[in-house]
Amino acid sequence: AEKYGFQSVDVDSGFLASLDAKALGALVEETRNKGIRWGCAGLPVEFRRDDETFRTGVSDLPRRAAAIRAAGATR
Numbered sequence: 001a002e003k004y005g006f007q008s009v010d011v012d013s014g015f016l017a018s019l020d021a022k023a024l025g026a027l028v029e030e031t032r033n034k035g036i037r038w039g040c041a042g043l044p045v046e047f048r049r050d051d052e053t054f055r056t057g058v059s060d061l062p063r064r065a066a067a068i069r070a071a072g073a074t075r
Contacts, residue, residue, distance in 0.1 A: 002034045011041035013064035016071055028071050041068045 001009045009031075016024060031038065043064055045057035 001036050006036070008037040008039040011038045011068060011071070013041050013043055013068055016067035017060075017063050019067070021070075024067070024071055038071075043068075 001007075016027075019027065043061055045061065046053050047057075
């Protein structure tokens with residue numbers, strides 16, 4: 001983003017949730033130092049398929065939302 005002059009990037013909640021606290025903190029610090037803001041954060045839930053797919057997506061929402069909150073992406 002910095003290389004091409006973008007001021008913001010979308011947040012991948014699944015990626016954030018996969019990071020440990022140290023890596024997440026480093027990512028937040030790096031984006032802030034470069035003046036990059038975070039745009040929308042996806043919380044995908046597939047509702048167009050079967051019930052099991054929907055339940056799996058919904059059950060993962062708390063983990064993804066917590067990662068976004070921990071990263072400060074909701075500010």
